Structures are given as C-alpha cells and as structure tokens.
Amino acid sequence: MDNSETSLSEQQQIRLEKLRQLRELDINPYPYSYDVTHFSTNILGNPSLVTEVPDDNTPRVAIAGRVMTRRIMGKASFFTLQDSKGIIQVYIRRDDIGVETYNTLFKKLVDIGDFVGIKGFVFKTRTGEITVHTEEFTFLGKTVRPLPTPxxxxxxxxxxxxxxxxxxxxxxxxxxxxDLVVNPEVKETFIKRTKIVQAMRNFMNRCGYLEVETPILQPVYGGAAARPFVTHHNALDMQLYLRIANELYLKRLIVGGFDGVYEFSKDFRNEGLSRFHNPEFTQVELYVAYKDYHWMMGFMEEMIEHVALEIHGSTKITVGETEIDFKRPWPRIPMYEAILNETGYDLYGKTEEEIRTIAKKLHIGIEEGMGKGKLIDEIFGEYVEPKLIQPTFITDYPVEMSPLAKIHRSKEGLVERFEAICNGKEIANAFSELNDPIDQRRRFEDQVRLKNEGDEEAMALDEDFLRAIEYGMPPTAGIGIGIDRLAMIMTNSESIRDVLFFPLMRPE
Structure with missing residues (x-):
C-alpha cells in the first residue's frame, strides 16, 4: 500500500472515531431535516439583510451546507459554508453557542466537508465581507472520507x-x-445543459407540438445506422434491443393522426468511446406533418438561434478560440458540392467502384463490406466535416446513405436530407421523410443485403413499420438533434464527458 492510501485510511479512521464520539454525546450525526430560509446568493445579493447592531427586530437567516475552510482563533472562528448556490463566510463565537458546542463539537468534531446548519444574523466584517453571525449551530452530516484539498x-x-x-x-x-463539490463551477455547465433542453421544449410547445414517449426496448431496432445493444426478455423469451433512435415509432404516431410530435430520449449505440461519442446519449427527435426538409432547415436554425439567445443573451458563442454565430440564415451546401470543393473530385453519378478508387487516392481507410454510401460518408467525414466550424446545412445526400429519406424531387440519385454541422461535427440530421411504402420496403431490403455483406451498422427490416405506412402517412419532415454535442458547443466543453454527469468509463 502506498503512502497516499495509508494516509487516506488514517484520515478515514480519525473521522470514524469522531463519528463515534458524536453518537456518544447523543448528537445525531445524520439528522432528518433542517429548515433553510436562505441560500448564500440570497444573502450576498440582499444588502437589506445586513445589520450593524442586532436586536430582536433584526432579520434572521437559516442556511445549510458543507464546511469548506476553517480559521480557528481561540474563542471565535471563521469558516466558509458552501451550499447549492455558492459560498458564504460564517462567524462563530463560543459565547454565542456555548462552551460545549464550540469547544467540543465545532473545534474538535467538525471536519472539512461536514454538513452544518447555521441560524443567525448578517453583518459585514471590518474588511467589508458579508458574513453570517452564528446564534444557533446544528450538525447535519458527518463525512467519513475527506474531500481532496489543494x-x-x-x-x-x-x-x-x-x-x-x-x-x-x-x-x-x-x-x-x-468534482461538483471541489470544482463548483462545473455545476454551471450542467445548469446550462438543462436550460438548453428547457428552451427547446418551450419552443416546440409554443409551436403546438406534442411531447410523447416511445419504447426504449424494441423488438426491431431502426431509425439510424448503428450497432445496437442486445438484451433478453425472460418472460416472453424474446430478444430485444435498446433503441438506437426514436424515428420509426414517432412516424407511426404521424400515421395515427398527430400533426407534430417530439421526444427527448436516451438512445444507445454499441460503439466506441471518444470526445464526441458516448454509447448512451441524448437527442430530441421532431416530426411534423405536411412539411419538408426546406421547412425543417428554417425551423431548426430559428430554434437554435432562440436557444443561444436564451442561454447566452447573444447568437455569438466562444468555443475554444473560435467565435461561432448561430444567427439565421445558415449556409446551405449540397453534399457533392462540398466534397468537390475540398477534394477536387466530383462524385455525383460515379459508380461504387469509381468512388472506391477515388477513396483510395484520398487515403481513406476502406473496410470490407463498405458500400457506395459508406464510402462517400468516409470521404465527407475526413475532408469536409472537420472544416465546417460555423453552423452549416449540408444537403441532398446520396440515396445509398439515407434509407429513410424521400427521393429528391429534382435530382436523380439523391434524397431530401440535410445534416447540420457545427464546430466540425454533426449536431442534427433531418429528412423529407419517405412515406412511399413500396420504396421503403425496397430500401430496407437493400439494407438487409448490406448487412449480409458485412455492414454491421445497416438497418433491419421492420415489417410493422412498413404496415403502418401502408395505411398512409402524410408528407412529413423529421429531425434528430444531438443534445450532448449541442451542449458541448453551448458550454464551450472539449469532450462529451464534460456535459454528461456520469459518462461511461472503463472499469477501474
């Protein structure tokens, strides 16, 4: 055992001994509740609470939180208390709370990290710092493992x-x-993330769209190109999949007569870990009847502009050393045009073998089983996507890449699809949704062929979804927006793990 482990064990033993002493003194080290009247920020931001000469009419406050630092000076001490909103200084004196409470409880048995409750009045020290003067001291929770200290x-x-x-x-x-205790500024990232979701939800609600819930456990996975997590239902003795997307169930609801539905969802893809990928992630999917992908581009840029204004008060956000501006309108660039601009190769109309040859010339890593769509996707991901820093719509994808999108109304071999790219990564994917059941079956069958040829991310054929759209589905626009990646940009975070409370990690 190294010194750090020995030291930690010794500190824990000391705290456990203090826990025993608290119980011997008949002090409950883990009481049930405490009536809090103010948070630290309420006190620091309210000068009317400050008093010079306290009396019976002086307003009192009751605060609770962790002891983070202590400065003991004999019969009186200062300490800092951290609650959910911030940190405030507390003054505590033996003559106010009693000899036993001060000398035994506060000085000897309270450690950094312990929870305490303070009732008293607010004053300013000689240096002008707003401080709570303790009149009642209550022990609220013993820590038996010390917090890391600088x-x-x-x-x-x-x-x-x-x-x-x-x-x-x-x-x-x-x-x-x-992390949240020792680096409280981290909380701001997650508070902003919550506000992003709230702003999007409020925006869609104001548009009259209905928030719904669809199955996480699915008998057939679909709606995206990804490998699923597989599980087993014992009672029904059947294989199930954790959903990789919500799309096919939400479109069933459009078939059922809803004009617009959306869902914030946890989705799961059995893929690697990276700065931009976590196997469990959050996205919002929205489907609106009688609209197309042109309308959806306008809707998305308006909603994300709204989110930026709600979170930052501006459409301009600093990410690293780059300023990103979400102000409408965003550029719209066809995919083949974007590839041509960056590589000099025009892939439109090329066969799979011709594109494979071009990919080799561009030093793209080619794996067995890659079809035409996958090859184009790899070229785009290597040469185009990383260079798109400002929010941009890449439009009009090859049909081979988009088995759920409607055929382009004027360009042969393409579909009406766009991806929104920002800071070098996709943050949204959208279609004019395919509602022709004959074409959809053929596309599913193409996916089955690709899977049989080795493409592990090809979609499965979903007979129930085909049955649903055979009953008729109106023209529909659909979109999926990655909340984690959007939160990374909006909070200037380097990794997806910075915007997830508990990201997946390798075993310790």
Missing amino acids: KEVENEKGEMMTFSAFSDKELRYRQRYV
Missing part, C-alpha cells in the same frame, strides 16, 4: 505553486459527486 509545492525557483485538488480528468468523470 496542494502547495515549492518549485525550483523557491516559488510556491498551488495545484488543483481534483484536476485529473478521468477521476473527475468517475467521481462527479466530488
């Missing part, structure tokens, strides 16, 4: 260097509960 180390020049207490990225992802 370390000071002397460098070669004799200068004191302060190192963050909890800066290791992997440790922060694994122990987000500690």
